[in-house]
Amino acid sequence: MKFNLVQYPIYGQLIFLLVQIWPGMSSKDDLSNSMLFPNKTYQPGDVILGGLFDIHDLYDPDSNLCSSINIRGIQYAExxxxAIQSINDNPNLLPKIKLGYHLLDTCSSSQLALSYAIQYAQPSNKNNQLCSTSSAHGRKENSNKTLTKPIVVIGARTSEQSIAIATLFNQYNLAQVSYASTSxxxxxRVHFRTFFRTVPSDIHQAKxxxxxxxxxxxxxxxxVAADDIYGQFLVNSVTALASQRGICIPLQRRFSTTKLTTDVKEIIHSLLDDTAIQVIILICSEYQAIQFFKQAEKYNLTGRTFIASDGWGDSPQLKTIRHDVIGGALGVVLDQGLSTDFQYYLQDLDLCNHHNHSKDQDQSWLTSYWRQQLGMDHNMSFHSCQTRQTWLKNNGKTLDSLIADGKSGYVIDxxxxxxxxxxxxxECDDHDCRLDLPLSQLRLKITPSLDNITFDGITDPSFQFDQEGNSQGVYTIINLQPQQDTLNFITIGMWNGSKPIDQELTLFLYQPIVWNSNNSSQIPISTCHGDCQPGSYRRYRKNKSSCCWDCLPCPPNTISNVTNAPVCxxxxxxxxxxxxxCQDVQVTHLQISDPLVIALLTVVSFCAIITLLVWICMIIYRRTPIVRATHRLLTHILLFGVIILYIVxxxxxxxxxxxxCSLVLLILSFSCTCILASIMVKTQLMLGLFNVRNPSAIRQSLLYRTCGQFIIVSVLIIVIVAIVGITLLVYPIEVGRYISTNNLVYANCQATTKAPFIILVVGLFIGNVICISLAYRARKLPSNFNEAKCILVTCVVMCMTLLYLVPFYFATSGLASIAVISFGVTIFAIVVVLCLYSYKIYLIIVRPELNTRHSTRRTVSRYSFSQKTIR
Structure with a gap:
């Protein structure tokens, strides 16, 4: 990536700052003599480590003085x-090498940090070799045996400071290990090749x-963020990720460190004006956060939920803020790296054993802190060494102990x-280390060595730097919960960047969260509008962000079935x-009062009555020649099939x-087979009686016997009904829904296949064709007692009915389908009755003289004589 001063304007500022500072820097190598360093501590050693800490929060460049003690800065310096004392006491790490340190107070100032960095990085006029004369073991023996320049610099705290000095250190191959800079x-690695940090990049914090x-x-x-490098880039990361997740940030404000109070006042008024914003991400340092909340107390910005960055999320000073302002805040802080031994170390510090050596005891960091805690006047001095017990005895007050927080572990690591x-x-072994390396060469070797270390750290049991010089992204989620008269930090979850994306955040369900609201257990709502429930849709407000909308009810006959539906x-x-x-329209069932039902039942009833009258007539006149000639058993079977057909x-x-639905198809197959089988057997029987030269032979056949006729008809019926029944088992019929043009729903019978109906229709056509063929052959038989011609007409009409019925059945649905089938079946049934029996009823009722045995014999004799003449 090409380095661009336009893209990163802070670098241009730093170069300008460097040009301004450099001419005024002292050319001397002894930093303790420079007027720019009012707060420092120094411990000589074989190898010097530099350290940059914010012991104070404010720096006045005009007076060159710092103010406002930062207790955390003291803790991190200690x-x-x-850590250096622990390493010096460890014979297995850097054997026979004593580490020294030179710690400086940057006073939360990038300008001051850069000033120190220049002095750290400048080549020294003194001997820059670990020793000028070496012993057999490589141990230096002369008095000029220490490096006056640091090999590595620990710090700085803020990202703005680290960016400033890392830009410079990169040119001098001076490694820097920060304990808190997260930008x-x-x-x-192109521009900050020598920079390392024991904390993760704030891209993880944004996530x-x-x-x-x-x-x-x-x-x-x-x-709300400080207008510095840390705030700018973390806010940019949050904004980019928020846009991907559909989260709106209508209010983005930054405050200047030089106009802190004025800017914060304006920001708080903006927050008070927009009551829909209930959640605020505050990205800044500890000092800036406390100043922000003091203004929030002043203007009564209460009931909001703050999400804290790692710069202030676990600050003990938050306990001094009113509960209704800061209570319920969520802190995103670095995973706690607590050291019990370090805590004991802090508890034992007093005026006799602290290591902040200076020529004037009153100017030490700890004495400044204790003077502030005890409310002592600056004219009162601490010239004598006093232990805690002595101080309590002489003054009636005890010296407050420093309390280690989790971030001190990152300094130690x-x-x-x-x-x-x-x-x-x-190149140390178990006993010695190589001590003849020049400063420049040693600095070159440190950076690749840092890239490849692995050790058991406080913040990570297997600590190592990744390829970008960062540590693993692990954060603790804390909740600031009011308890009695104080506020406590309660751990409620963890975030681990090494886990899969959907498993990074883990909240502890057993630990309830206390919110800053009247109902402290209710999760705050921070939306421009609540969710639009199903049955409504979102309409975005004009001149507002994409997260502001109104919930409008769906228009008639439209629905939304999801929350926050864009349309209905x-x-x-x-x-x-x-x-x-959308609910299914209830099926509309036919009622007895419907015109279609009335018409259908009227027609069916009329046809059924006619059929019953014919059947009754055939029973009453069963002994007459015409009725006997119709084969009574076959007549009864046929009329029974017709009557059953009216049930459909x-x-x-x-x-x-x-x-x-299944019963309808079975009845159709049964009834139609009854009709066609009876006609077929009857026609074949008549052909046999008149065409066989020896009538006695036909009388001996199974066809002529009553039981034989019944068996033949029954077998045909069973075969056809069985085929249709098996087909129904394989392709079951279901009740479907037919939707009419006026959105009414009717039930209809439908199957996955038309096979059952097709089998029935094909069977009926085949039966009709056979009957037509037989009837055509029997058309010249005596017409006064047999129905050969009537059978022919009946079969032709049945074929025409089927030809009409089938296409209409496949082309219609719903009520039309029911009407087609019902009227078609009724017509089919009545056609059979009228064509076969209307002429016979006419003879029986109107022309009874033709229904005599004498008339029948004469007709048969005339037919027989005509047949002999033809031969």
Whole structure:
């Protein structure tokens, strides 16, 4: 990536700052003599480590003085001193090498930090070799045996400071290990090749912010940040990730460090004006956060939920802020790296054993802190060495102990990482280290050594730097919970960047979260508008962000079935809108009062009555020649089939079920087979009686016997019905839904295949063709007692009925289908009755003289004589 001053304007500022500072820097090598260094501590050693800490929060460049003690800065400086003492006491790490340190107070100033960095990096006029005369073991023997320049610099705390000095250190191959700088810019190994840090890049912190927002459903928030490198780039990362997740940030504000109070006042008024913003991400340092909340107390910015960056999320000073302002805040802080031994070390510090050596005891960091804690006047001095017990006896007050927080572990790991890298660079074994390396060469070896170290650290049991010089991204999520008269930091979760994306955030369900609201257990709502429930849709407000909308009810006959639906959808045919879902329209069943039912039942009843009258007539006149000539058993079977066929239209107007649908097809197959089988057997029997030369032979056949006729007809019926029944088992009929043009739904019988109906129709056609063939051959038989011509007409009409019925059945649905089948079946049935029996009834009732045995014999004799003449 090409370095661009336009893209990163801070670098241009730093170069300008460097030009301004450099001419005024002292050319001397002894930093303790420079007027720019009012706060420092120094311990000589074989190898010097530099250290940059914010012992004070404010720096006045005009007076060159610092003010406002930062207790954390003192703690971190003491952590470095403790770590160096631990390493010096460890015979296995850097044997026979004594580490020294030179710690400087940067006073939270990038300008001051850069000034120190220039002095750290400048070549020294003194001997820059570990020793001028070496012993057999490589141990230096002369008095000029120490390096006056640091090999590695521990620090700085803020990203702005680290970017400034890392830019310079990169030119001098001076390695830097920061314990708190998290800006993602520092991961650029091209421009910051010698920079390392024991904390993760803040790109991980931005992900934690977004995971928390997503988890709690907050999509309308504000970001407030310091207008520095740390704040600028972390806010940019949050904004980029928020846009990907549909989270709106309508209020993005930054405050200047030089106009802190004025800017914060304006920001707080903006937050008070937009009550929809209930969640605020505050990205700044500890000092800046405390100043922000003091203004929030002043202007009564209460009831909001703050998400804290790692710069202030676990600051003890938050306990001094009113509960209704800061209570319920969520802190995203670095994973706690606590050291019990270091805590004991801090507890034992007093005026006799602290290591902040200076010529004037009153100017030490700890004495400044204790003077501030005890409210002592600056004129009162601490010239004498006093233990805690002595101080309590003489003054009636005790010296407050420093309390180690989790971040001190990152300072200790920075020092130990440096020590392990030195151990490798100096080619140390179990007893000695190489001590003849020039400063420039040693600095060149330190950076690759830092890249390859692995050791058991406080913050990570297997600590190592990744390829960008960062450590693993692990954060602790804490909740600031009011308890009685104080505020306590309660751990509620973890975030681990090494886990899969959907498993990085883990909140402890057993630990309840206390929120800053009247209902402290209710998750705050931070949206421009609440969720639009199913049955409504979102309409975005004009001149507002994409997270502001109104919830409008769906128009008639439209629905939305998801939360925050963008539009409402029309229901499909056969359904109706019930706001949040499309419900099926209830099936409309035919009623007895419907015109179609009335017409159908009237026609069916009329045809059934006619059929019954014919049947009754045939029973009454069963002994007459014409009736006897119709073969009574076959007549009864045929008329029974016709009567059963009338049941089909009645079943179709009932509420349809799978049973009714299957029963309709079985009845059709049974009835039609009864009719066609009877006609077929009857026609074949007549042909046999008149065409066989020996009539006695036909009388001996099975066809002429009554039981034989019954068996033949029964077999045909069983075969056809069985075929249709098996087909129904393989392809069961179901009740479907037919939607009419006026959105009414009717039930209809439908199957996955038309096979059962096709089999029935094909069977009927084949039967009709056979009957037509037989009837055509029997058309010249005596017409006064046989129905050969009537059978021919009947079969032709049945074929025409089927030809009409089949295409209409496949082309219609719903009520039309029911009407086609019902009227078609009824017509089919009545045609059979009228064509076969209307002429016979006419003879029986109107022309009874033709229904005598004498008339029958004469007709048969005339037919027989005509047949002999033809031969």
């Amino acid at each position: 952590a470095m001193i403790y 993602r810019i520092l991961s650029n 934690v912010f977004l995971d928390l927002l997503t988890y709690f459903g907050w999509n309308y928030i504000a970001t 920075s020092v130990f990482a440096t020590a392990h890298a030195l151990h490798h660079a100096l 959808y029309s229901c499909s045919w056969g359904t109706f809108a019930n706001q949040s879902q 239209p009645i079943l179709l107007v009932l509420p349809l079920t799978t049973t009714i």
